[in-house]
Amino acid sequence: MKWFKDFDTQGELELKQGTAEFEYFVAKGELALPESNLAHGIVHLGNLLSFDPGCPEWMELLETYRERNQGDLEALLPNDEERYYATEAIRAYHYAKIGHLDEAISLLNKILSVKPDVKYMECWGLTWLLDEAGFKAISAETAFYTLAQALNRFPEYKHLTISQERYLNDYLALATEYPNHFKVNETFIMTYLGLIRKAGKYEQALSLAKEYQKIYPGWHISIAKGLISREAQAYDQAEAAFKEALNFDPTDLSARLEAGDMYFNTQEWEKALNWYLEILEQDPEHEWAYPSTLFCQWKIDYQQDYPDETFPEELSNLAYGEVPNHRAQAIYSKFMPYQGYLPEPDDALSNILRQLIDENTKSDSFSCATTYLEAPSNLLAFQTQFQKELKIDLSVENIPKPDPRVPLESSPWELWKFEGTDPYPALPKPSNDLYEPIIKIANDEYEFEKQWAMASRIAQEISSDRVQELLAIMIHPPALPAGKTALEWLPRIQLAAAQVISHLDDGWEGSIRKKALYTVLFGPRDWATVAAIMALTHLAMENESISHNLNQAFAKLAAAIPDTGYCCYEYPLYYHWRYLPNLFEKEYEAIADKLQEIRARE
Numbered sequence: 001m002k003w004f005k006d007f008d009t010q011g012e013l014e015l016k017q018g019t020a021e022f023e024y025f026v027a028k029g030e031l032a033l034p035e036s037n038l039a040h041g042i043v044h045l046g047n048l049l050s051f052d053p054g055c056p057e058w059m060e061l062l063e064t065y066r067e068r069n070q071g072d073l074e075a076l077l078p079n080d081e082e083r084y085y086a087t088e089a090i091r092a093y094h095y096a097k098i099g100h101l102d103e104a105i106s107l108l109n110k111i112l113s114v115k116p117d118v119k120y121m122e123c124w125g126l127t128w129l130l131d132e133a134g135f136k137a138i139s140a141e142t143a144f145y146t147l148a149q150a151l152n153r154f155p156e157y158k159h160l161t162i163s164q165e166r167y168l169n170d171y172l173a174l175a176t177e178y179p180n181h182f183k184v185n186e187t188f189i190m191t192y193l194g195l196i197r198k199a200g201k202y203e204q205a206l207s208l209a210k211e212y213q214k215i216y217p218g219w220h221i222s223i224a225k226g227l228i229s230r231e232a233q234a235y236d237q238a239e240a241a242f243k244e245a246l247n248f249d250p251t252d253l254s255a256r257l258e259a260g261d262m263y264f265n266t267q268e269w270e271k272a273l274n275w276y277l278e279i280l281e282q283d284p285e286h287e288w289a290y291p292s293t294l295f296c297q298w299k300i301d302y303q304q305d306y307p308d309e310t311f312p313e314e315l316s317n318l319a320y321g322e323v324p325n326h327r328a329q330a331i332y333s334k335f336m337p338y339q340g341y342l343p344e345p346d347d348a349l350s351n352i353l354r355q356l357i358d359e360n361t362k363s364d365s366f367s368c369a370t371t372y373l374e375a376p377s378n379l380l381a382f383q384t385q386f387q388k389e390l391k392i393d394l395s396v397e398n399i400p401k402p403d404p405r406v407p408l409e410s411s412p413w414e415l416w417k418f419e420g421t422d423p424y425p426a427l428p429k430p431s432n433d434l435y436e437p438i439i440k441i442a443n444d445e446y447e448f449e450k451q452w453a454m455a456s457r458i459a460q461e462i463s464s465d466r467v468q469e470l471l472a473i474m475i476h477p478p479a480l481p482a483g484k485t486a487l488e489w490l491p492r493i494q495l496a497a498a499q500v501i502s503h504l505d506d507g508w509e510g511s512i513r514k515k516a517l518y519t520v521l522f523g524p525r526d527w528a529t530v531a532a533i534m535a536l537t538h539l540a541m542e543n544e545s546i547s548h549n550l551n552q553a554f555a556k557l558a559a560a561i562p563d564t565g566y567c568c569y570e571y572p573l574y575y576h577w578r579y580l581p582n583l584f585e586k587e588y589e590a591i592a593d594k595l596q597e598i599r600a601r602e
Contacts, residue, residue: 018582019548023048027061031068038069042076046086050115051545053089054123062093071097085111089120096128101137104128109145116153121146122167129174140182147175147191156231157200159449161456162503168199186220193224202232219248223255230262238262253279257288264292269299291318291328306335338534338575342446342495344487345527347566349378353385357485365391372398372565373405376416376423377475377490377527384477385486396421400562408522408560412515413468415475416524423524429476430469434462438470439478441496442489452499452538459503464512467504471516473497474528494528498535508546513539521557529557529569537576544581551580551587571598 015022023044030041042065048058066073073094077087089111095104105128108120125146128134135143150171154164175192178184189212196205205228213221226241239262245255260275273296279289294315302310319328334340344350348370356366366382373396382390399405405418414426437458441451462470474494480486501516508514517539520532533554540547554577561567574595578588 016548018047018584020048020051020545021548023051024058024061031061031064036068038065039076039078041065042073042090043078043084043087046084046090049089050086050118052123052543053118053120055545062090066094066097073097085115085118089118092120093124096124099137101128101134102139102142105138105146106142109142109149112149112153116149119167121149122170126167126170126174130170135174135177135181143174143178143182144188144191147171147178147188147195151191151194151198154198155449156198158231159453160198160200161453162460163456165199168195171195172199186216186218189216190220190224193221193228197224197228197231202228206232219245219252219255222248223258226255226258230258235262235266251282253282253286253289260289260292264296267299269296272296273300287325288327291315291325291331294318295331338448338572340446342488342491343572344485345375345378345381345491345568347374347378347568349374350381350487353378353381354485354487357385357487362386363390364388365393367393367395369395370397372396372400372562373421374566375404375526375529375568376418376524377494379423380425380475380477381486381490384480384490387480394421398565400565400567402560402562404525404560404562407524408556409518411519411523413471413519414523415471415520415528416526418524425472425475427468427472427475430466430472434466434469434473435478437461438473438493438496438500439481441499442492443481446492448534448538451496452502455496455499456503459500462500462504464504467501467512467516470497470501470504471519474520474531491527491530494531495534498528498531502535502539508543508549518553521553525560525567525569527568530572533557533569533572533576537579540580547581547583551577551583554580571595571602574598 015025027041027045027048030036030038030044045058045061045065049055049062052058062073065076069076073090077091077094078084088107092104092107092111095101095107105121105125108125112118112121129138129146138146150168154160154168157165160168172195175195178188178192182188193205193209193212196208206225209221209225209228213225222241222245226238226245229235229238229241239259242255242259246252249255256275256278260272260279263269263272263275273293276289276293276296279286280293283289294312298304298310298312298315302308304310307316315328315331318325319332337343344354349368352368363386379392379394382392399421405416405423407414416423417426418424441454441458444451444454474497477490477493480489498517498520502513504516505512517532517536520528521536523529536550536553540550554573557569557573558577561570561573574591578591578595583591
């Protein structure tokens with residue numbers, strides 16, 4: 001690992017190279033030196049802004065660099081033949097500042113084609129373009145490509161967070177303005193309808209599509225209608241639109257692929273298979289349709305939920321061969337924990353409860369013994385499963401070291417307190433009105449991205465002052481719905497609460513969401529710890545600047561894994577840890593090796 005060391009009044013300051021903290025330290029430090037090397041500092045400033053181009057403090061630093069060099073940022077930038085996206089983004093910013101908006105937007109589009117996750121266009125470009133004269137200052141080609149890029153970069157509405165929706169509506173405002181300045185054609189109309197669809201405005205999109213089809217009858221509008229109807233869950237209408245598109249181009253594979261995927265996702269295997277087979281008639285080794293066909297045929301023939309000895313070996317070879325097939329891997333992800341499903345707890349007490357559920361046991365009291373102290377949510381699951389207060393006589397032989405009852409950091413809140421080895425909820429029950437939105441998320445079919453988006457919308461209606469109540473839901477769960485067990489329900493509730501907490505406010509240092517999620521992460525170790533790990537990992541994937549902070553937090557949690565006994569959070573910690581951005585190669589390898597060790601052991 002590479003580390004940069006300096007000293008301040010608080011003692012030694014140690015910064016990991018490649019983190020936002022390191023880039024900020026160097027970029028700002030250059031301004032303070034008697035002989036500043038601004039050309040060196042601006043490279044680090046470019047790296048810094050790639051974490052968050054909208055950070056006010058970092059943008060102020062960029063303006064300081066511009067002023068120090070008499071307004072000429074470009075003179076500080078490398079002019080090598082191979083250029084780096086982070087400094088090229090500053091070049092685009094410079095172009096906009098000197099009034100060359102078309103060059104600026106065009107360059108940002110090129111950057112986004114290779115680095116689509118950085119929000120340069122959202123934080124900078126939209127501000128420039130939404131200015132009264134913005135759209136007039138760029139070419140039709142640049143304007144269209146900007147809208148097309150947005151359509152490709154944003155997910156469908158069910159996966160769209162509230163912050164993404166705000167940006168998407170800005171792009172929609174530009175698309176609405178587009179016909180006032182540029183010539184319209186079928187490709188633009190298809191893009192425009194796609195943006196409306198991804199904003200979740202299905203009725204508006206379909207109504208416009210029908211009007212446009214009178215002027216531009218053809219493949220583009222038919223495909224647009226099919227995609228809108230599919231997202232609106234009007235599947236028969238969608239299929240009819242895709243068939244309509246084939247009337248304009250009978251050899252088209254994309255319409256067949258969209259129809260096949262629609263029925264694949266709704267698990268109508270025979271319908272999906274028929275569409276995929278039409279593709280294979282033209283392209284027998286189609287990289288998407290072929291593995292999809294193998295899977296559909298397996299589902300039809302064997303009706304299995306999970307791979308067994310009947311699972312197509314060829315599909316496995318495609319997924320994990322020398323040149324992995326991404327579609328085959330995506331199919332396999334449906335069977336992977338945390339990707340395709342939320343695993344149930346596997347503590348010794350969980351397994352006892354699982355046995356009692358299978359035996360349909362009914363009792364008012366239970367006597368249990370465990371070798372080591374286990375997660376307190378185990379006993380909560382007993383209460384939740386039998387929907388009444390139970391007398392549970394729990395005998396614990398050993399306390400693991402480190403003691404999982406002891407928080408790793410102090411916090412404004414605590415979830416659990418203990419009397420000896422007996423856990424008790426440390427927070428009062430929340431108000432009843434908070435249960436309904438959490439139940440809505442937990443009851444939905446498990447799909448993390450979709451539930452994450454749902455949580456972002458729900459969080460907009462909840463004051464951050466109610467964070468303690470959201471934490472309390474984790475230990476005062478709602479009643480068990482029909483058809484679910486407590487071993488399934490309680491982890492879903494805890495995850496839903498963590499997802500909503502993740503969206504209560506913005507920023508990181510000093511934020512409510514950091515305090516609350518770290519409370520769960522570092523408090524008495526429990527099933528809820530897993531929910532915090534999952535939510536924090538996703539926050540880091542959306543906000544790379546906090547990745548180093550979470551890397552340290554996860555290392556601290558890893559150090560608290562007991563030396564003996566089962567640890568409910570060990571596997572999910574290492575499973576998710578490897579997804580943190582900006583890990584050094586050796587860090588990633590060490591985490592992956594540990595994960596393999598855990599898998600082999602279990």
